[in-house]
Amino acid sequence: MGVNCEKVWRESSNYVDGDVSPDLRKAIEEHAQGCPRCATVLAGLKNIVQLYGDERMSEVPLGYGQRLHRRLENDMLPARRGFMGWMVAFAASILVGGAFEVARSASVGVPEHVSQHSQPADRQIPPDLGVLVSLGGKLFHLPTCRSINNRASAVAMTAQQAMQDGYTPCPRCLRKYLRVV
Amino acid sequence: MRTALQNDLGASSHEDALLKRIKDGERELFYELVQPYERRVYAAALSILRNEAEAEDAAQEAVLKAFKHIGQFREEAKFSTWLLQITINEARMRRRKQLAHAMEPIADQPNEDGEYIPRDFADWREIPSEILERHEIRDALMKALAMLGEKYREVFVLRDMQRLSIEETAKILDISTASVKTRLLRARLMLRDLLSPGFGGGWTTKLSFAKGNKPWE
Numbered sequence: 411m412g413v414n415c416e417k418v419w420r421e422s423s424n425y426v427d428g429d430v431s432p433d434l435r436k437a438i439e440e441h442a443q444g445c446p447r448c449a450t451v452l453a454g455l456k457n458i459v460q461l462y463g464d465e466r467m468s469e470v471p472l473g474y475g476q477r478l479h480r481r482l483e484n485d486m487l488p489a490r491r492g493f494m495g496w497m498v499a500f501a502a503s504i505l506v507g508g509a510f511e512v513a514r515s516a517s518v519g520v521p522e523h524v525s526q527h528s529q530p531a532d533r534q535i536p537p538d539l540g541v542l543v544s545l546g547g548k549l550f551h552l553p554t555c556r557s558i559n560n561r562a563s564a565v566a567m568t569a570q571q572a573m574q575d576g577y578t579p580c581p582r583c584l585r586k587y588l589r590v591v
Numbered sequence: 592m593r594t595a596l597q598n599d600l601g602a603s604s605h606e607d608a609l610l611k612r613i614k615d616g617e618r619e620l621f622y623e624l625v626q627p628y629e630r631r632v633y634a635a636a637l638s639i640l641r642n643e644a645e646a647e648d649a650a651q652e653a654v655l656k657a658f659k660h661i662g663q664f665r666e667e668a669k670f671s672t673w674l675l676q677i678t679i680n681e682a683r684m685r686r687r688k689q690l691a692h693a694m695e696p697i698a699d700q701p702n703e704d705g706e707y708i709p710r711d712f713a714d715w716r717e718i719p720s721e722i723l724e725r726h727e728i729r730d731a732l733m734k735a736l737a738m739l740g741e742k743y744r745e746v747f748v749l750r751d752m753q754r755l756s757i758e759e760t761a762k763i764l765d766i767s768t769a770s771v772k773t774r775l776l777r778a779r780l781m782l783r784d785l786l787s788p789g790f791g792g793g794w795t796t797k798l799s800f801a802k803g804n805k806p807w808e
């Protein structure tokens with residue numbers, strides 16, 4: 411098997427990974443013996459892989475692990491709060507809900523094209539609707555939606571949960587709920 | 592003597608046991624589950640955000656999200672893959688915000704996966720890894736990496752720096768294994784070109800990227 415320079419370059423990365431057939435490997439090595447340009451490309455790639463793969467290249471900032479641990483512990487605290495804690499949270503959610511009612515009635519008379527953007531659409535979306543949230547994204551979707559970013563890491567929850575967590579309805583799959591009635 | 596495979600199995604059954612206990616309510620064990628991957632989480636975030644403070648913040652946020660949604664983790668996937676997918680999503684979301692604020696053109700990712708022709712043929716064989724002891728060398732390597740387009744940087748960091756397999760890299764980034772290979776080839780060749788001219792003598796002062804030119808454009 412004979413190979414030209416372009417073929418060597420195209421396969422150079424696989425070659426460095428040992429991901430080529432024995433025949434191709436032999437052909438590449440034979441070519442590189444007579445071609446200084448390809449020899450230096452292959453040698454360079456090996457250096458790149460070796461240097462960047464070194465642990466010293468993947469340092470984390472000093473104290474990173476401790477800070478992560480601390481943040482996680484702080485976040486776990488609400489999970490440990492007792493019955494009273496939950497009652498307080500429950501009462502707070504009623505207050506928030508109440509405030510929401512007020513905001514809603516205050517917005518009566520706002521022109522439709524404005525309210526379409528400024529109002530959450532939770533009036534129409536059934537709270538117990540099963541939706542998918544792409545963690546790290548901003549939207550929640552119907553499970554059938556085709557524009558879910560990184561579906562593999564999407565998690566299921568109810569529409570209500572998703573909205574409480576600050577996600578907004580996907581303008582594609584949930585459009586019918588976004589329309590102003 | 593334990594083989595690598597046995598070690599791997601040992602690690603994953605320990606992980607399964609941890610996961611079960613966490614889901615059963617021992618939430619404080621979550622850090623133990625995450626710790627083996629915390630460096631990777633940071634590296635993945637940094638590959639997208641290119642800023643240490645932002646990357647650390649994104650890493651923390653991603654870990655918190657994983658914690659919060661651990662009940663939703665489907666166990667046919669690897670926990671580390673899932674955690675890194677969440678991290679990549681989190682970092683990308685922040686990156687989009689950065690770009691929106693900076694009004695930066697999205698020319699960062701030239702949309703051509705075509706052939707990449709090596710530009711530089713200076714000879715630079717046998718680079719001893721001891722040079723990594725030098726801070727300015729590590730710095731120069733990181734700067735070169737930061738010049739790659741995001742999609743090349745992501746693949747390169749997961750595959751060559753975090754040593755993940757092609758398959759796992761593909762899963763985390765939600766792309767095909769063929770795309771991983773194409774982007775990896777291009778990332779490696781671009782880095783080689785970027786770092787070529789000075790290797791072997793006076794490297795850091797003669798770096799081609801020190802002049803701000805991008806040879807692949």
Ligand SMILES: [Zn+2]
Nearest residue numbers: 414415445448
């Ligand atoms: Zn050649």
Ligand SMILES: [Zn+2]
Nearest residue numbers: 551555580583
């Ligand atoms: Zn959708």
